[in-house]
Amino acid sequence: MKLNAFTWIIVTLAVTAWVxxxxxxxxxxxxxxxLVLLLYIKRSKTMLAAIGGLGVFTGMMVLLQLLxxxxxxxxxxxxLRMLVMTLAFLCMLATTRIQSIAKALVDRFHLPxxxxxxxxxxxxxxxxxxxxxxxxxxxxSCRGYSNRGNAxxxxxxxxxxxxxxxxxxxxxxxxxxxSMELRGFGANTYxxxxxxxxxxxxxxxxxxxxxxxTYPFWKxxxxx
Amino acid sequence: xxxxxxxKDFYFKYLRSGLVLKNINxxxxxxxxxxxxxxxxxxKTTLCKAITGIVPYYSGGDYAGDVKVLGExxxxxxxxxxxxxxxxxxxxxxxxxxxxxxGEEVAFSLLNHGFPPEEAEERTRRALEDVGLxxxxxxxxxxxxxGQRQRLALASLLAVHPEIIVLDEPVSAMDxxxxxxxxxxxxxxxxxxxxxxxxxxxRVEFVLPYVTNLIAVKNGEIAAQGxxxxxxxxxxxxxxxxxLLPELWQIKCSLEKKTGQTFALWRSAExxxxxxxxxxxGKGVRA
Numbered sequence: 001m002k003l004n005a006f007t008w009i010i011v012t013l014a015v016t017a018w019v020x021x022x023x024x025x026x027x028x029x030x031x032x033x034x035l036v037l038l039l040y041i042k043r044s045k046t047m048l049a050a051i052g053g054l055g056v057f058t059g060m061m062v063l064l065q066l067l068x069x070x071x072x073x074x075x076x077x078x079x080l081r082m083l084v085m086t087l088a089f090l091c092m093l094a095t096t097r098i099q100s101i102a103k104a105l106v107d108r109f110h111l112p113x114x115x116x117x118x119x120x121x122x123x124x125x126x127x128x129x130x131x132x133x134x135x136x137x138x139x140x141s142c143r144g145y146s147n148r149g150n151a152x153x154x155x156x157x158x159x160x161x162x163x164x165x166x167x168x169x170x171x172x173x174x175x176x177x178x179s180m181e182l183r184g185f186g187a188n189t190y191x192x193x194x195x196x197x198x199x200x201x202x203x204x205x206x207x208x209x210x211x212x213x214t215y216p217f218w219k220x221x222x223x224x
Numbered sequence: 225x226x227x228x229x230x231x232k233d234f235y236f237k238y239l240r241s242g243l244v245l246k247n248i249n250x251x252x253x254x255x256x257x258x259x260x261x262x263x264x265x266x267x268k269t270t271l272c273k274a275i276t277g278i279v280p281y282y283s284g285g286d287y288a289g290d291v292k293v294l295g296e297x298x299x300x301x302x303x304x305x306x307x308x309x310x311x312x313x314x315x316x317x318x319x320x321x322x323x324x325x326x327g328e329e330v331a332f333s334l335l336n337h338g339f340p341p342e343e344a345e346e347r348t349r350r351a352l353e354d355v356g357l358x359x360x361x362x363x364x365x366x367x368x369x370x371g372q373r374q375r376l377a378l379a380s381l382l383a384v385h386p387e388i389i390v391l392d393e394p395v396s397a398m399d400x401x402x403x404x405x406x407x408x409x410x411x412x413x414x415x416x417x418x419x420x421x422x423x424x425x426x427r428v429e430f431v432l433p434y435v436t437n438l439i440a441v442k443n444g445e446i447a448a449q450g451x452x453x454x455x456x457x458x459x460x461x462x463x464x465x466x467x468l469l470p471e472l473w474q475i476k477c478s479l480e481k482k483t484g485q486t487f488a489l490w491r492s493a494e495x496x497x498x499x500x501x502x503x504x505x506g507k508g509v510r511a
Contacts, residue, residue, distance in 0.1 A: 099324065124324055127366050175319035181282060182312060183322070183380075184304035184336035192335040192344075 005100035006108050007202045008092045014209045015088035019081040021216055027084055034087040041094050050090060058083040098123050106190040113189050121176065129169065136165045225253040228388055228420050229275055234289035236270065236279055244270045246444045252422060257414055257434050260424045261468045262441035268424045271441060272390045275422065277306040294387060308337060310388040311381030315396055317374050326352065326368065327361030330380045351383035354413060371402050375409070382413065388420045395430055403430040429470045433491045440465050453489050472496055
């Protein structure tokens, strides 16, 4: 059972809206469903680290809200909302190829191809950027760069790493732009990619999205 | 022989630079394996870009003269349309890769040019086979080694079936084994597909067994061009260009000068040792 990228985008957007309109129990249920789904897809260290990272970040958000004087229940619900929203994106990225998401954004949401391609390009160049940062850090360390001292001193000294790193990234992006031009990047880029079909499951999921999204309207119609 | 690249009275300067190319006149015929040599900053890369239409139509700059590819001027042509006839692999081939998987990378140009997905898939499969990466369509780019990624960049050029392939220092970041293996592959493609190759190369030793023609560039001008047999002696006479010749050819030219004899254009140390022994240069000569 595999959902279409379009369906996933709709579900993700819907979840970000649901956390504000659905009651606490429903949002908590979504969280459980998301965790089950993520662990079912990939029970790896990376996945656990990603979920753990989001959990820690949520904890920090809850603490911040408490520090600014919000009541405990409001802070906890706020944190839960944020966690569910971010996990929705994680679910989409874990289940759908980024190219399919980009294609759906261009075909269905009429996003300009240049913006859609940024998603692919970002993922493509993250490993290269990390590799470059290690090389630059090593090279500058050989020339006397040291990250000792207080936070401000470390931040300022890090400029000697950032500057060449940015220059390298700019040079690479120029080559990338030239390569894309040579290879005819444009309106056809996503149009000619193989199309993903809608299945019955997509329609069922989209129907559920409609039903849950209209909850505030039909709630009034339900007997008390 | 049909001329596939014809550069006539071409001058070029980038915005805010001096003349990079001066009075360039080149004729590249269909089929040969041409190597462009020259000192750093001589204008070799710009010449490659001129052949592929990037200069001046993508990068900007002032120019005079004309470049014709397969009989048609590059003026007014989109670089992507030209790239269907003349493929270019840049020195930084890593940044030239734009997709996430090997299959998508090879199919990228094809799909952009409106090839049906089935044909794109078939061409992708064949191009990957040609470069020794069969069945790797679903591999993520970071699952491939540096050498494999370079082959992938080559496969994405081959997939569009260009008649000319231009490579800018393809082995500059490779170890000797990697360099030899890439040139072996290029020679195989050259023989099997009849593709015309134009390669910028600093280390001509790698391409020694395959090179048929040489173009020497110096200070933005063509210092010599033609078949290797015809131009090696001229290049040897130029003090600045001499070190760019493979050592074997430097020895050959030096011996010819000293002894007055003529030697074949050696393609390997074994070939040189054999001829030298045959001509009585001592039994101690070994490859």
